[in-house]
Amino acid sequence: MYISAQKAAQIDALLMGDHYAFSLEQLMELAGLSVAHAAADYIRQQWQHAPPRVVVACGPGNNGGDGLVAARHLHHLGFHTCIWYPSGARSALFTALLTQARALRIGVHHTAEQVALRRCDVVLDAIFGFSFDGAAGVRQPYRRMIESINDSAAPVICVDVPSGWHVERGDVHEVAIRNARALVSLTAPKLCARRFEQRGGAHYVGGRFVPPSLCEALDFDVVRYERERVITRIA
Numbered sequence: 001m002y003i004s005a006q007k008a009a010q011i012d013a014l015l016m017g018d019h020y021a022f023s024l025e026q027l028m029e030l031a032g033l034s035v036a037h038a039a040a041d042y043i044r045q046q047w048q049h050a051p052p053r054v055v056v057a058c059g060p061g062n063n064g065g066d067g068l069v070a071a072r073h074l075h076h077l078g079f080h081t082c083i084w085y086p087s088g089a090r091s092a093l094f095t096a097l098l099t100q101a102r103a104l105r106i107g108v109h110h111t112a113e114q115v116a117l118r119r120c121d122v123v124l125d126a127i128f129g130f131s132f133d134g135a136a137g138v139r140q141p142y143r144r145m146i147e148s149i150n151d152s153a154a155p156v157i158c159v160d161v162p163s164g165w166h167v168e169r170g171d172v173h174e175v176a177i178r179n180a181r182a183l184v185s186l187t188a189p190k191l192c193a194r195r196f197e198q199r200g201g202a203h204y205v206g207g208r209f210v211p212p213s214l215c216e217a218l219d220f221d222v223v224r225y226e227r228e229r230v231i232t233r234i235a
Contacts, residue, residue, distance in 0.1 A: 002191045003220055010218055034208075035206065036074045038231045039182070042204070043079070052120075052122050054079050058083060059129075061129060063127065067124060068094070083101055122157060123157070125177055134172075138173075143175050153179060157181065159184055169191075170195030170196070171195065183204070184206060186205075206230055208230050
């Protein structure tokens with residue numbers, strides 16, 4: 001069930017190829033929706049009363065885009081949400097996602113001070129995904145983001161891979177998320193999720209949109225989803 005970074009890239013390439021014809025926008029919306037539902041499930045188990053304040057920390061790539069979508073859906077699910085996005089939008093897609101968030105009056109901030117990180121209840125980590133290599137270290141301002149999240153001691157829900165982790169070997173780099181409490185794997189768990197599970201964290205998978213024929217072609221399993229749910233908890 002656990003897949004390598006290479007296989008994860010193959011899955012995305014095939015999904016967006018001629019045979020399956022998904023667009024990047026579709027995949028990001030489906031991924032972000034899954035993340036929001038997993039985060040909501042975990043948060044509601046931990047906080048029984050008022051919805052906590054969720055800071056969504058977004059990086060520059062597709063993982064960050066998943067976070068921008070998730071912030072919007074978390075807002076619609078009734079959570080107090082703001083976005084921490086230190087870089088400017090680099091494409092029409094990201095510009096649109098930020099516009100959609102601002103239209104809902106979701107705050108979009110650029111520094112830890114602006115998001116008042118120490119006073120937040122939960123951080124959704126959408127900084128780096130499975131394509132992060134880590135060999136050259138974490139560049140600024142994302143190094144500062146990860147360090148600030150670790151300093152805050154707020155519980156972290158990670159999108160696909162805890163930021164700074166090696167996608168296959170896990171928490172082996174100097175700068176990486178240390179206080180992850182939940183992980184939302186997209187499509188299928190990456191190999192590093194095994195190490196995450198050994199630490200006792202909650203682990204969800206979202207990827208109900210993946211065609212069975214693609215799973216057969218690349219020889220990987222997908223988890224089963226109950227009824228209308230778009231996520232499932234596996235640990």
